Amino acid sequence: MASSNNHNKSSSLSSTSSYGPQLAVKFARRTSSGRVVSLSRDDDLDLSSEYNEPNDYVNYTVQMPPTPDNMPNSTQSNPPHHQRNDTADSLNRPNGGRGDDHNLDAATKVMSKFPENDPFYGHMDEKSIDFTGIDIPLPLFVYLSREKRPGYDHNKKAGAMNAIVRASAILSNGPFILNLDCDHYIYNSLALHEGMCFMMDRGGDRICYIQFPQRFEGIDPSDRYANHNTVFFDGNMRALDGLQGPVCVGTGCLFRRFALYVFHPPRANEYAGLFGQIKYPAPHIQAQSDDDEEQPLNVHPDPNLPKTFGNSAMFSDSIPICEFQARPLMDHKSVKNGRPPGALLAPRPPLDAPTIAEAVGYEDKTEWGSRIGWIYGSVTEDVVTGYRMHNRGWRFVYCITKQDAYRGTTPINLTDRLHQVLRWATGSVEIFFSRNNPFLATTRLKFLQRIAYMNVGIYPFTSIFLVLYCFLPAFSLFSGHFIVETLNITFLSYLFIITICITLLSLLEVKWSGIALEEWWRNEQFWVIGGSSAHLAAVLQGLLKVIAGIEISFTLISKSTAEYEDDIYADLYVVKWTSLFIMPLTIMVINVVALVLDFSRTMYSVIPQWNKFFG
Ligand SMILES: O=c1ccn([C@@H]2O[C@H](COP(=O)(O)OP(=O)(O)O[C@H]3O[C@H](CO)[C@@H](O)[C@H](O)[C@H]3O)[C@@H](O)[C@H]2O)c(=O)[nH]1
C-alpha cells in the first residue's frame, strides 16, 4: 500500500491531456507500490486509421492518486489541495464490509470528441443509408473503465453505474440519464422523446424514472423457457403503473439524475389507515413558494444536503444545476417552479481531466451505494434502487411505445436461463430479509404498492409448496393413500375455490398481457421448472446469506455463442450441467419409478401370472 506521505506529491494527472498526434489509446494503472503499469491488452489498440483529424479526439490517461478518502486507514495524511477539509473529517463510513483496506486508485480513461456547433452533413455513400442533408456528427462519447482489483468489491453493475453517474455529472451533468445494459440497444430513436414528455409535463417534476419494457431478440419462436416474460412486462408492470409505478428492472430506464442523489421529490403524499385509505400531503416537504424561481443556482435546493457525497467540489456544485435543468419549462402560469426559457443556454466552462478524475475515483467514506445512487449489496440492485426511491415518495411511469423502445438479448439455453432466474430470485429473497422489506416501507407507499413489492420479495418461497406438490403423486402411489382419507365436502370445496382462483388468474394473464395459449402454457411449464430448481435454491442461498453471511457470485449471463452456426437457435440445445437440475430430475425420477412400480403392482394383482415376466 502506498505510504501516506506521497499523497501530496502525486498530482491528479501523470500524463496530462494531449491534443497532439498521439492516437493510440493507452490504459495504465498505478500499483499499490506506486508504480505505473500499462495494461498491455489495450496497448495495440491503435485508432489512427479510424480518425483522420489528429485534433478530433482528446486522449486522457488519468491516474488517480490514492487520497485519504479512499484510504481509510491512513488518517494522519494531509488532504490533497483539491479536497475540502470539512467534508473529509466529518465523514463516517456507512458501509463497513466493502473490503476497503485497499486504496482504490482508479485508472480512468476518458476519450471524448467535443461536438461542434456547426452542422456536419452526411453524403449518399455513407454505408447503405443515404445521409444527404442530414446533420450527422456523433455526440460526445466518453468511455469510462474502472479498475477491478481482486479483494475489492467493485459492486458490479451498481458500482459501474455510480462511477458513470459521478463522471457524467462533471462531463455533461445531463439532468436525465438513460440506462441500458451491455446486452441492450436502442430500437426506437423516438422513445427518449416519449419519456421526456412525461418528465417535462405538468407535475413531471415528481417523476423519478420512466421504465420501458424489456424486449428481446434471438429467442426461439416457441419461447421454451419463457424469456419474453410477457405477463410480467405487459400485465404486472402495466398494472403497477396504475398504482404508484412499476418496479425498476435495470435496463431501459430513464432516470432523473437529481432523484438518484437521495433527495426527496418536491411534493409527495402519505397514506395512513390500515389499507392506506387516508391520503394527505407529506408534511415535511414544504410547498415551494413562488420565490423559489428566483433561487440562485449556487444555493442548494435542499438545506439538509448529505455531507457524504464525497469531496469533489465540482460534483457538489453540479447537483443544484441538474435539479434546476430538469424542471419543466416555465411557459405557462400553471407551471410552478419551472425553469425560464433559455436558461439552459448558459455557457459552461471547458472540462479537463483532473476535474473528472477528482470526481470519479473515490467512494469509501461516502454514502455512494448505501444511500446515494445505485444501491450496493444486492444481486438485484435495480429493484432495491427503485424501491428506495419509491419510499421517498417519487413517482414512476411505465412507458410502452408502439415500436419497441429498446431491445436486448438474453440466454435461451436452460442452464443459463436458470442461473438468471436464480440470481433474480436470490435478490428477491435478500430483499425479503433486509431493511428493504416492504413491511418496513414508509407511509409514502400505498397499501397495494406495498403488496406488490411484497410479492417481489416473497415469490421464491412458493417453491417450497410447489416442490411438495410435485412429490404428491409419487407419495400417493408409494403409500397407497391420497392426501385426504375421503373426498369429503370440505376438501372438495377447497379444491373448487383454488381451481376457480387459478383459472381466473390465468384468464387475467391472458387477457391483460395478450399472450396466446402456447405462451401461457410455456409460462406454466417454466414456472414449474424454475420453481422447483432456481427458486428453491434462491431460498436456500438467501437463508445462507442471512444466517451465515455466505454470498454468491454474480456471473454475467453468457451471451450467445451460436453466431456463426447454421441454426440460429443452436444455443437452445446447449446443456451445461448445473446442480440446479438436481431437484427437477429427482422429482421426475421418483415420479416415474412410482408410476412403474404401481403399474406393475396393479397388473400383478389383476393377473398374477404377470409375475413370471418380472422374475
Ligand atoms: O460486473 C458487472 C455485471 C453486470 N454489469 C451490467 O449489468 C447488466 C446486467 O447483467 P446481465 O448478465 O445482462 O443480467 P440480466 O439478468 O440480463 O439483467 C437484469 O437483471 C440485473 C439484476 O440481476 C440488472 O442489473 C439488469 O439491469 C437487468 O436487465 C449487464 O448487461 C452489464 O451492463 C456490469 O456493469 N458489471
Ligand SMILES: [Mn+2]
Ligand atoms: Mn441481460
